[in-house]
Amino acid sequence: MKPQFRILLAQHYGMCFGVRDALAATEKVASRRPATILGELVHNEVVRQRLNALGAREGKLEAAGATTADVIVTAHGAADRDRKRWKDAGYRVTDTTCPLVRRAHVALSRLVLEGYTPIVIGKQGHVEVSGLTGDFPAAHVVLSDPEVEALPFSERFGVVAQTTQPIERVEDLLEKIRQRHPTAEVVFKDTVCQPTKDRQKALDQLCEVAEFVLVVGGHNSNNSLQLVEKARRRGCRAERVTRSTEIREDWLSGARVVGVTAGTSTLKESVEGVLRHLESLGGKRMASFQRTREPVKSLL
Ligand code: SF4
Structure with missing residues (x-):
C-alpha cells in the first residue's frame, strides 16, 4: 500500500536534560523510600503515572507538611523561603530544580540587588513563576498588553523571563515595556532556556x-x-x-x-x-x- x-x-x-535529570533523581529516591513530590514533577500525565506506580505521592509546595520524611522539589524550582521552610521542619529535601531555572533565580536576585524593579515575563500562577517571585513579592508578572499597560513607573526595570516562553513573545513584550515607560532604563536578562x-x-x-x-x-x-x-x-x-x-x-x-x-x-x-x-x-x-x-x- x-x-x-x-x-x-x-x-x-x-x-530536555532538566526534566530527564529531575525524573532520574526522583525515581532514585522513590524506589528506596516513601517520598512526596511537592507539586507535579513535570506537567506530563504519563510521567506522573510512572512515578505514582513507584509509590511517589504528590503533595503541595505550599502545604504545612507531608506524610513522608522525604520531600522532592520539582524541576520548576521553588522560592528559597519555601525550600528553607521544609528543611527547617525536618524533612529530607531532594531538590531537582533544573539548573536553567536556577539561573533565572540568580539573574532575578542580582537585578533586585542592583536596585532594579523586578519584572518576570511569564504566566501568573505558573509554578516556576511563583517560585521566581516567591522571594521577591514586589516583582511584577506580565504576559499581555494590559499587564504591561498596568505597570507603574520605575526609573529602572530589571526583566527576566519564564524559561519556557517563546523568545519572540518575550522580545515583543520587552519592547512594549520600553514603549510604556520610555524614560525608564530597562535591562533584560535572557533566561528562556x-x-x-x-x-x-x-x-x-x-x-x-x-x-x-x-x-x-x-x-x-x-x-x-x-x-x-x-x-x-x-x-x-x-x-x-x-x-x-x-x-x-x-x-x-x-x-x-x-x-x-x-x-x-x-x-x-x-x-x-x-x-x-x-x-x-x-x-x-x-x-x-x-x-x-x-x-x-x-x-x-
Ligand atoms: S528550564 Fe528548560 S531545560 Fe530546564 S527543565 Fe525547564 S524546559 Fe527543561
Missing part, C-alpha cells in the same frame, strides 16, 4: 513543510501549548496529544506531511508510540530531520 502521508519528526523534540528555543526553532522548520503538526505533551505543559500555538500562528493545523490513543483520524485528512514534535517533559516512548500509530494509519517516516543531542555544558 502506498503511504497516504509522510511523517516528519522535528530536529529537536521531547524531554536553550531546549525551549531549540524546540521552537525546530518547529519553524517543521511548519515550512508540514500541513498538520502533532505535539506530544501534557495538557498543562506550558511549552507543549506554546508549540501548538506557534504552529497555528504559522498557518499549520496543530493538535496536542498525551498519547497515541488520543489521535483522531480526521485531523490527518488532506495532510501530505504530518509534523511531529514534543514538549520538554515528554518521554521518548510516548513520541515513539505516536509515530507507530501514525504509521498504522498510513504514514511513512521521512528521515530528513535528525535529532541532535544537546551539549549540556553549552547550555549552562
Whole structure:
C-alpha cells in the first residue's frame, strides 16, 4: 500500500536534560523510600503515572507538611523561603530544580540587588513563576498588553523571563515595556532556556513543510501549548496529544506531511508510540530531520 502521508519528526523534540535529570533523581529516591513530590514533577500525565506506580505521592509546595520524611522539589524550582521552610521542619529535601531555572533565580536576585524593579515575563500562577517571585513579592508578572499597560513607573526595570516562553513573545513584550515607560532604563536578562528555543526553532522548520503538526505533551505543559500555538500562528493545523490513543483520524485528512514534535517533559516512548500509530494509519517516516543531542555544558 502506498503511504497516504509522510511523517516528519522535528530536529529537536521531547524531554530536555532538566526534566530527564529531575525524573532520574526522583525515581532514585522513590524506589528506596516513601517520598512526596511537592507539586507535579513535570506537567506530563504519563510521567506522573510512572512515578505514582513507584509509590511517589504528590503533595503541595505550599502545604504545612507531608506524610513522608522525604520531600522532592520539582524541576520548576521553588522560592528559597519555601525550600528553607521544609528543611527547617525536618524533612529530607531532594531538590531537582533544573539548573536553567536556577539561573533565572540568580539573574532575578542580582537585578533586585542592583536596585532594579523586578519584572518576570511569564504566566501568573505558573509554578516556576511563583517560585521566581516567591522571594521577591514586589516583582511584577506580565504576559499581555494590559499587564504591561498596568505597570507603574520605575526609573529602572530589571526583566527576566519564564524559561519556557517563546523568545519572540518575550522580545515583543520587552519592547512594549520600553514603549510604556520610555524614560525608564530597562535591562533584560535572557533566561528562556536553550531546549525551549531549540524546540521552537525546530518547529519553524517543521511548519515550512508540514500541513498538520502533532505535539506530544501534557495538557498543562506550558511549552507543549506554546508549540501548538506557534504552529497555528504559522498557518499549520496543530493538535496536542498525551498519547497515541488520543489521535483522531480526521485531523490527518488532506495532510501530505504530518509534523511531529514534543514538549520538554515528554518521554521518548510516548513520541515513539505516536509515530507507530501514525504509521498504522498510513504514514511513512521521512528521515530528513535528525535529532541532535544537546551539549549540556553549552547550555549552562
Ligand atoms: S524546559 Fe528548560 S528550564 Fe525547564 S527543565 Fe527543561 S531545560 Fe530546564
